[in-house]
Amino acid sequence: MKSSFRSGARLNFWEKCIYKCIPSCFGEISFENSEDKKMARALKWIKTSLRNLATKSAPFIKRIGELKLRHERSLEFVKHALEEKKSTMGTLETVKFLLTSGIVLDSANRGILEIVELCLDHFPELMWDKDFPKTLMTEVVNGRQVELFRLVNAHNRAPNLSRDIFMYSDLMEAVVKWQPERVPANVPGTVFLMQREYQWFKVLEERSDPSFKSLTAAQTKERGGKYWEVFIEQRKDLLKEAGQWMKETSSSCSLVATLIVTIAFTAALTVPGGNNGSTGIPIFMKKVAFMIFMIADALALFSSVTATLMFLAIVTPCYTVEDILHSLPRTMIKGITSLFLSLAFMLVAFGSALTIVLSEHLKWIWIPITLLAAVPVYFFLNLQFPQYVEMVKSIYWPRLYSPLKLRKKRGRHFNFRIYCTEVS
Numbered sequence: 001m002k003s004s005f006r007s008g009a010r011l012n013f014w015e016k017c018i019y020k021c022i023p024s025c026f027g028e029i030s031f032e033n034s035e036d037k038k039m040a041r042a043l044k045w046i047k048t049s050l051r052n053l054a055t056k057s058a059p060f061i062k063r064i065g066e067l068k069l070r071h072e073r074s075l076e077f078v079k080h081a082l083e084e085k086k087s088t089m090g091t092l093e094t095v096k097f098l099l100t101s102g103i104v105l106d107s108a109n110r111g112i113l114e115i116v117e118l119c120l121d122h123f124p125e126l127m128w129d130k131d132f133p134k135t136l137m138t139e140v141v142n143g144r145q146v147e148l149f150r151l152v153n154a155h156n157r158a159p160n161l162s163r164d165i166f167m168y169s170d171l172m173e174a175v176v177k178w179q180p181e182r183v184p185a186n187v188p189g190t191v192f193l194m195q196r197e198y199q200w201f202k203v204l205e206e207r208s209d210p211s212f213k214s215l216t217a218a219q220t221k222e223r224g225g226k227y228w229e230v231f232i233e234q235r236k237d238l239l240k241e242a243g244q245w246m247k248e249t250s251s252s253c254s255l256v257a258t259l260i261v262t263i264a265f266t267a268a269l270t271v272p273g274g275n276n277g278s279t280g281i282p283i284f285m286k287k288v289a290f291m292i293f294m295i296a297d298a299l300a301l302f303s304s305v306t307a308t309l310m311f312l313a314i315v316t317p318c319y320t321v322e323d324i325l326h327s328l329p330r331t332m333i334k335g336i337t338s339l340f341l342s343l344a345f346m347l348v349a350f351g352s353a354l355t356i357v358l359s360e361h362l363k364w365i366w367i368p369i370t371l372l373a374a375v376p377v378y379f380f381l382n383l384q385f386p387q388y389v390e391m392v393k394s395i396y397w398p399r400l401y402s403p404l405k406l407r408k409k410r411g412r413h414f415n416f417r418i419y420c421t422e423v424s
Contacts, residue, residue, distance in 0.1 A: 004074040007113035007147065012386055015064055022065050075114055082122050095125045099132055108139040113147050120155045127155050134168045141174040143182055144200060146400050166207035172227050175204045178234040189249070191242040191329055192394050194235065198325045199398050201231055232321060243319045246328055253339055254311035257304045260342045264301035264349070268294070272353040284356050293352035300345035303338045310335030329395050336388065340380070347373050 011019060086094050098104055098119055104126065107115040116136075120126060127133050133152070140148045152165075165171070178197075187193045205227070232239070271282045272293065284290040310331055319328065351369045358365045393399075 005112055005114045006071045018064050019068055022068050078115055078118055095123050105139050108136055108148055109143060111143055111145050117151055133165050137165050138170050138174050141171055171204055172208055175200050176227050176231040190245045192391055194238055194242045195329050199400050203400055239324060242324050246314050250311040250314040254308055257307040257339050260304035260346055264297050267297050272356045289352045289355045293349050296345045296348035300342045300349055303342035307335050307338035333395055
């Protein structure tokens, strides 16, 4: 069931980009006068032609297009079902049905964002129930559903409603509990998984009752300690794995960075074409390719030295919990970024050196050099770049902290006075 919606589709970085670019099959624009209708037909023909051309030339685009169509049809089916239920039973009875049937809570537990979103859009009365918002948020926290968390937060329109939700102690109980079976599939490493768990804890701790931070030993006896203590205790193995993962990764990356330092330093001393015997100036000094070589080689050297220092800063010290949660992931990101840059500059320097040496006899040599250099770039963009983007986003721009802005035309307007009259 979850795979029938966008939130359940496991797409990689490039598939997500293509998915967003494929036009929607629903919600066609209507035009009134004849000239606008002609324009609409022309635009529709152009769009259909481009779509057919893309699907025939690239079968994977057709597959993603069919997937998006299936998601849109599932969404339209849920919309129609909710509207049909509302027209036959009425608003109040439909709200009671959604509260008692567990459809919304089960969808939240499975991580189906679209069903929860449609139910809250069409029936905002759900958020005025005494227990439903707290139970819904508990399911969201248990499943570590980031987008659902932002959605439920955005629907807290009632005064002090968000305070009531986050003052609920079960939320803190849910966030400190470690559930390995619910680990997200898009987390690039154990250290970033631990970082995400820490972000969840901090978000709920900041919004929870301040007294939760200063509970006495008697009050926390049943739980086994204060929330932070239980959070760390249940993740001892994860913290150990995170430290080991960072050491092993940093050791491997520092070896590569050291090799690049050696190559770049040697290349700077033994320039392509050699030096003038009397003056010591490089023979190809006035060539543009030579200047590109020198600049790229210098940048490769400086980037690889920076990467080596960053990785050594991770390998050498003993770790504390605060290091793993704060400084070390950022140091790892900086080191990996410097390493990627040094590899790119090394490719540019190598290509420039070959061009300098062979261009006198083979004017077209830059073409195969460019094509060959594109091979590792392709593998990087396909294999490493998506993971790198996820790592950077999880550290510097976590979506958990960014509020969700609801669109203006969503569901219907909710009048609290009318709702209270209907209930009474």
